[in-house]
Amino acid sequence: MNPIHDYLLHQTRRQFFGSTGLRLGGLAMGMLAGQRAMSQGPASPSRMNPPLPGLPHFAPKAKAVIYLHMNGGPSQIDLWDHKPQLQRYFNENLPESVRRGQRITTMTSGQARLAVAPSKFKFTQAGRSGNWISEALPHHAKIADDIAVLKTVNTNAINHDPACTYVMTGSEVPGKASMGAWLSYGLGSESNDLPGFVVFTPRFPSSGNGQALFTRMWSSGFLPTRFNGVALRGAGDPVLYIQNPPGVAAQDRRLMLDALAQLNQRNFERFADPETMTRISQYEMAFRMQTSVPELVDLAGETQRTLDMYGPNVKEPGTFAHSALLARRLIERGTRVVQILHRGWDQHDNLPTAIKNQCMDTDQATAALVMDLKQRGLLDETIVIWGGEFGRTVYSQGTLTRENYGRDHHPRNFCMWVAGGGFKAGISYGETDDFSYNITTDPCHLLDLYATVLKNLGIDHERFTFKHQGLDQKLTGVEGAKIIPELLA
Helix, strand or coil, X not given: CCHHHHHHHHCCHHHHHHCCHHHXXXXXXXXXXXXXHHHHCCCCCCCCCCCCCCCCCCCCCCCEEEEEEECCCCCHHHHCCCCHHHHHHCCCECCHHHHCCCCCCCCCCCCCCCEECCCCCCEEEECCCCEEEECCCCHHHHHCCCEEXXXXXXXXXXXXXXXXXXXXXXXXXXXXXCHHHHHHHXXXXXXXXXXXXXXXXXXXXCCCECCCCCHHHHCCCCCCHHHCCEECCCCCCCCCXXXXXXXXXXXXXXXXXHHHHHHHHHHHHHHCCHHHHHHHHHHHHHHHHHHHHHHHHCHHHCCHXXXXXXXXXXXXXXXXXXXXXXXXXXXXXXXXXXEEEECEECCCCCHHHHHHHHHHHHHHHHHHHHHHHHHCCCHHHEEEEEECCCEEEEEXXXXXXXXXXXXXXXXXXXXXXXXXXXXXXXXXXXXXXXXXXXXXXXXXXXXXXXXXXXXXXCCCCCCCCEEECCEEECCCCCCCCCCCHHHEC
């Protein structure tokens, strides 16, 4: 068969126009880009994943993010939002003047009563800031002056799947890009040997109700797939097939990948499929990770003091403590975003026991991560975010006693905290009513928080867009997210 005839048969309409008239526009664009590059000086050829041209928009205060997602919805009433006056309302019906006819889930809408359940945990004021912290989080008291507790975060979704999709992508609609993918796409990565966006999904206590995790929570969505989060496993090799097969030397793999890259490059020149470039870059990153990942997970160089700080499980792959320490090591090595998704926080019943176990699993390592970053001078340039997809109701789901209760989903106000990277330290932002059911001052919509995070990373969230389906897609959506100046240092 004539190869030219075969090529023309396989051409799409888009490829035909892309290879003829539109090429002239591309040539002109290339000439302009070349002139601009010459005027700005030589670009660094050493960055495998450089930032987009023009980013950051202005001088950043931070350059990396560690997102600690407590999947399931931690109870703000039992951890952060101290409401001592609730004791006198024990087992009374939630006043309609508080509920105001707002919707609740089908899991409690059929209950005969919505009985108020005060927290059984004691609270103390910690640090110079005097922030109230539950006794369930004793190690967090050590970082009270390093974090900003946001008491009035609110979101749009009331059920886990859309709420988790929203908290990770800024939209309840699946298919959008996750925050980590956005940042990796826009700011690139300073590491040539590790992914720009890494994800951990550590195991959780057996008492926890573990909601499913979906890859869309770290997906690149409509962005090129090379900005997907790379999930490191907690058992066996951190990455499947990280080792070469028996009999295959590193130099043999290098020769094979170089030849494959040339074939893929020819394929790209023929079909102009951007996923071909993803394939080339990911093959190259996989080769480099064969050296970098084993070095990353080797904790032999960590001091005993550091290991003790993270807790007794720090050397055990798959634990939250091990993931937290690797998060710090990744940030040190130039990774842009690290996301840890810890399941088990969905406590519709037996909450006091279950949430205590969840805190025991995460509290020490979380505080250690903040302290470790700070002592190494990394906290100033790293934003740490802690929180779930929504909060919990003040009324009990199921049977209520002084020692035991459950709580339903509550998206109207819940607590998160942020630390480092241009955020004020040792503050509490916003207030809720006496039942932690409605916001009274300073609401903080989830997308407002993300707009503020982007600002500290040097990004104008209004200008950070990607054309998809005819729209300028944004992490912060189209509903007018705003920066919260009171959170800025």
